[in-house]
Amino acid sequence: MSWINAIVQGILVGGLFALFACGLSLLFGTMKVINLAHGDLAVVAAFLAVELAPVFHIPIIWSFLFVLPLFLVLGYVGQRTLIQASLDRGPLTTLLVTFGVAIVIENLLLQAFSADSHSLDIGSLGTASIHITDQIQVAYLSIFIFVLAVVVLLGLQYFLSRTRTGHMIRAVADDPEAARLVGIDYRHIFGIAASIAFATVALAGLAFGTYSSFNPTSGASRLLFAFEAVVIGGLGSLWGTLLGGIILGVAQAIGAHIDPSLQVLAGNAVFLVVLAVRPEGITGRRVEA
Amino acid sequence: MTDEPRPVLDVRGLTVFHGQLRALTDVSLRVDAGEVYAMIGANGAGKSTLLRTIAGLHQPTEGTVLLDGEDVTSLTPERRLVAGIALVPEGRRLFPSLTVEENLLVGSYHSRPGPWDLERVYRLFGWMRERTHQRTAQLSGGEQQAVAIGRALVANPRVLLLDELSLGLAPVVVRQIYGLLPELLGAGMTVLLVEQDVSQAVRAASRIQCLLEGRTTLEGRPDQFTPEEIEAAYFGLSTTGPAS
Numbered sequence: 400m401s402w403i404n405a406i407v408q409g410i411l412v413g414g415l416f417a418l419f420a421c422g423l424s425l426l427f428g429t430m431k432v433i434n435l436a437h438g439d440l441a442v443v444a445a446f447l448a449v450e451l452a453p454v455f456h457i458p459i460i461w462s463f464l465f466v467l468p469l470f471l472v473l474g475y476v477g478q479r480t481l482i483q484a485s486l487d488r489g490p491l492t493t494l495l496v497t498f499g500v501a502i503v504i505e506n507l508l509l510q511a512f513s514a515d516s517h518s519l520d521i522g523s524l525g526t527a528s529i530h531i532t533d534q535i536q537v538a539y540l541s542i543f544i545f546v547l548a549v550v551v552l553l554g555l556q557y558f559l560s561r562t563r564t565g566h567m568i569r570a571v572a573d574d575p576e577a578a579r580l581v582g583i584d585y586r587h588i589f590g591i592a593a594s595i596a597f598a599t600v601a602l603a604g605l606a607f608g609t610y611s612s613f614n615p616t617s618g619a620s621r622l623l624f625a626f627e628a629v630v631i632g633g634l635g636s637l638w639g640t641l642l643g644g645i646i647l648g649v650a651q652a653i654g655a656h657i658d659p660s661l662q663v664l665a666g667n668a669v670f671l672v673v674l675a676v677r678p679e680g681i682t683g684r685r686v687e688a
Numbered sequence: 689m690t691d692e693p694r695p696v697l698d699v700r701g702l703t704v705f706h707g708q709l710r711a712l713t714d715v716s717l718r719v720d721a722g723e724v725y726a727m728i729g730a731n732g733a734g735k736s737t738l739l740r741t742i743a744g745l746h747q748p749t750e751g752t753v754l755l756d757g758e759d760v761t762s763l764t765p766e767r768r769l770v771a772g773i774a775l776v777p778e779g780r781r782l783f784p785s786l787t788v789e790e791n792l793l794v795g796s797y798h799s800r801p802g803p804w805d806l807e808r809v810y811r812l813f814g815w816m817r818e819r820t821h822q823r824t825a826q827l828s829g830g831e832q833q834a835v836a837i838g839r840a841l842v843a844n845p846r847v848l849l850l851d852e853l854s855l856g857l858a859p860v861v862v863r864q865i866y867g868l869l870p871e872l873l874g875a876g877m878t879v880l881l882v883e884q885d886v887s888q889a890v891r892a893a894s895r896i897q898c899l900l901e902g903r904t905t906l907e908g909r910p911d912q913f914t915p916e917e918i919e920a921a922y923f924g925l926s927t928t929g930p931a932s
Contacts, residue, residue, distance in 0.1 A: 567794060
C-alpha cells in the first residue's frame with residue numbers, strides 16, 4: 400500500500416512539474432528561446448509573495464492577485480526588450496542572455512534575502528489532507544495544485560486553438576515571415592506569448608512555494624525538472640507535458656520510497672532512458688528527415 | 689497636360705542587394721488598376737526578390753514603391769498588407785500546424801474592408817468547404833496553392849502579388865488557377881505575377897517585363913513582341929532580334 404501512496408503522491412507532484420514546464424514549452428515553441436532563467440523567475444514570484452503580501456495586508460494565498468499581473472507585464476516588456484534584442488543576434492545569444500539573467504537573479508535574491516529557506520505559509524490548507532486508507536493520505540494542497548495545473552493547461556489549449564490571438568501565436572510559431580505577410584506583427588505576438596509564459600511560471604513559483612521551502616538558488620533544479628517533463632512528454636504537446644510531469648513525479652516518488660537519496664536520481668534516470676530510447680518524447684512525433 | 693490615370697502600383701528605380709550580391713538594378717514598373725502584369729525571367733533573375741521587396745520583406749538601397757501614389761517604401765510587411773499589398777509567396781508558405789480554415793482566418797485578421805471573406809473563398813474553391821478542418825499538409829500541391837491564394841484574398845488587397853504560382857503543379861491545375869484571374873480582376877484587384885512559364889505569362893498578362901540578372905531587358909504589351917524577341921530577352925542573347 401505504501402507503494403500506491405508513493406505513486407499517488409508522484410502523480411500529484413507531476414502536475415506541479417507540468418505547470419513549470421508549460422511556460423518553458425510555450426516560449427520555445429513560439430520563438431525558439433530556451434529560457435534558462437525560467438526556474439529563477441519562479442523563485443522570484445515566490446519571494447515577491449513572501450515580501451509583498453504583508454505590505455498589501457493580504458493573506459499569502461491571495462498573493463497571485465499582484466504577482467500574476469506583474470509577471471504578465473514583465474513577460475511582455477522582457478520579451479520586447481531583452482529577449483527580442485538577443486533573438487535578433489542569433490539563437491546562441493538567447494541562451495547566453497537567459498543564462499546571464501539566471502545568475503543575476505540568483506545573486507540579487509541572495510543579496511536581498513540571504514541564503515535562508517522560506518516558504519509560503521497558507522495556514523491550515525497547507526497541512527490538511529484527505530484520509531483514504533491508513534496508508535494513503537492525500538493533501539488538499541497537492542490536489543489543488545494538480546487541478547490548477549490541469550486548468551492552466553486546458554486554458555492554454557483553448558486559448559491557442561480557439562482565439563484570434565492563439566491562432567496568431569501558432570502562425571508565428573510556424574513561420575514568422577509568412578505571418579508578417581498576413582499582417583501579423585510577430586514581435587507583438589512574441590511579447591504576448593512571453594507574457595503568458597511568465598504568468599504560468601509565476602503560478603508555478605507560487606504553487607512551489609506553498610508546497611515546499613525554497614531559497615534563492617532553488618531555481619536551477621526547477622528548471623531541470625521542467626526540462627525533463629517537456630522532453631519526456633514530447634515537445635510541443637501540452638498534454639504530453641502533463642504526462643511527462645506525471646512520469647517524472649512518479650519516478651521521483653518511487654525512487655524516494657526506495658531510499659530518500661534516490662529521489663532526484665530516479666527522475667534523471669527515467670529522463671535519460673526516454674532520451675535514449677524515444678528522443679521525440681512519449682507523445683512526440685518523430686521528425687522526418 | 690494629359691491627366692494620365694494614376695497607377696495602383698508604381699515601382700521606381702529599385703536596386704536591391706543581398707549582402708554583397710546585387711539582386712536588382714534600377715527596376716521600374718507601373719501597374720494600372722485592373723491589370724495583370726507579369727514578370728518573366730530565368731531562375732535567379734531577381735523576380736522573387738522584386739516581389740518580396742514590393743511586399744516589404746527586403747529593403748531596397750535605392751528606389752521607391754508607391755501604392756495609389758502613397759510612398760510605402762519604409763513600411764514593414766505587416767503594415768503594407770493593411771495598406772493593400774498582399775503576397776502569395778513562392779512555395780506557398782502555409783501554416784502547417786493550422787487547419788485550412790485557421791489559415792484563412794489568420795489571413796483575415798488584418799483585412800481591409802472589401803468583398804472577400806471566408807465564405808467567398810469557399811464559393812470560389814468548392815472543395816474547400818468540406819475540408820476546413822484538415823491540416824494543410826494533407827492537401828495536394830494545387831489545393832495548397834488555392835489555400836495560399838485564399839489566405840491572401842481574404843485580406844482584400846488592392847494589389848495581389850503572385851510568386852511562381854505554377855511551381856510544382858500539374859499543367860491542368862495551373863490552367864485552373866490562372867482561370868481564376870478574371871474573377872479577381874472583376875472584384876477590383878490588380879495582379880502582379882512572377883512566372884517562369886513564359887507562354888502562360890504571355891497568355892494571362894496585359895503587360896510583361898523580362899528580367900535578366902536583375903536588370904530589365906524587355907517591357908511592354910505581349911503582342912508587341914515576337915517570340916524570338918522574348919526569347920532573346922529571357923536568355924540574354926546578344927542579337928537585337930528582328931527590327932521593329
